[in-house]
Amino acid sequence: MNKRKINIVLYEPEIAQNVGAIMRTCVAINARLHIIEPLGFIFDDRHLSRPSANEYKYVDCIRYDDWNDFITKHPNITLFCLSRYGQKPISDFDFSKINDNVYLVFGKESTGIAKPILKEHYNTTFRIPMISETRSLNIANTVGIASYEVLRQWNYLDLVKYETQKGKDYILSERWKGIEE
Numbered sequence: 287m288n289k290r291k292i293n294i295v296l297y298e299p300e301i302a303q304n305v306g307a308i309m310r311t312c313v314a315i316n317a318r319l320h321i322i323e324p325l326g327f328i329f330d331d332r333h334l335s336r337p338s339a340n341e342y343k344y345v346d347c348i349r350y351d352d353w354n355d356f357i358t359k360h361p362n363i364t365l366f367c368l369s370r371y372g373q374k375p376i377s378d379f380d381f382s383k384i385n386d387n388v389y390l391v392f393g394k395e396s397t398g399i400a401k402p403i404l405k406e407h408y409n410t411t412f413r414i415p416m417i418s419e420t421r422s423l424n425i426a427n428t429v430g431i432a433s434y435e436v437l438r439q440w441n442y443l444d445l446v447k448y449e450t451q452k453g454k455d456y457i458l459s460e461r462w463k464g465i466e467e
Contacts, residue, residue, distance in 0.1 A: 290384070290440060292317040292433055295365070295391040297353065297399050299425070300326030304395065307426035313341040315433055315445065321349045322356050326394070353403065360389070365407050367391045368432050369398055370422050372413030376432050379412065381439040390432050392425050 294317050299305050305321070312319045350356040368376065368390060381388060391407075393399035404411050414423060414431055423431070437443060448454040 289386060290443060291387045292436055293320060293387055293389045294318070294429055294433065295320040295322065295356070295389055296425075297322050297391060297403070298324055298326075298394040300395045301425075302327040304424065304426045308429050309345040309347070310341040311426070311430050311433065312346070313344050315437060316443075317346075317433060319345055319347040320356060320389075321347060322353055323349060323351055353400070363387070363389050364410060365389050365391050366432075367393075367399055367404055367407050367411040368414065368428055369393060369404055369411055370413055371398075371404060372411040374412055375415050376412040376435050379410075381436045388436055390429070390436070392429055392432075395425055398422075 292315060294308060294312055296305065296308065296319070299321065305327075309319060311317070350359070366376070366379070366388060391399060391403075398404075412432075414428060416423065422428075437445065449456055453459065
């Protein structure tokens with residue numbers, strides 16, 4: 287059994303729709319989600335079911351009272367922070383050499399990860415390249431991009447690389463007939 291796993295760490299998220307979308311991604315890639323409070327929304331079915339496409343029921347999620355609670359419970363891990371202030375793209379790091387869990391940390395929508403945390407993890411703080419006129423990407427998109435970069439370097443781990451519900455050859459099959467192209 288492979289012991290590699292992606293862990294998505296959300297630092298004080300503010301928007302339920304983003305967290306719901308991230309939950310859906312976590313389920314799809316078999317990632318564990320760590321949510322560090324305080325939150326900017328009520329963490330309940332009403333706020334999370336629609337944006338997660340009801341996947342929130344299946345997400346492996348752990349909540350923490352604050353950053354210190356998270357660090358206390360995970361004392362010896364390497365954190366990879368994603369921030370607009372990172373000095374190198376996440377693709378510059380060789381995740382293929384890591385045979386253990388990877389913890390990707392994403393900041394709150396309004397102000398990101400607290401500056402003291404970024405300073406402490408300066409050498410493992412990355413950014414996703416974009417044009418200079420853009421301040422930042424949506425957090426849910428950033429989680430997807432960063433997660434799939436790690437998974438790409440891990441050869442997509444245990445993820446299925448073809449359509450399983452309709453069949454590997456669905457596009458070539460007769461079942462495709464009649465559907466507008």
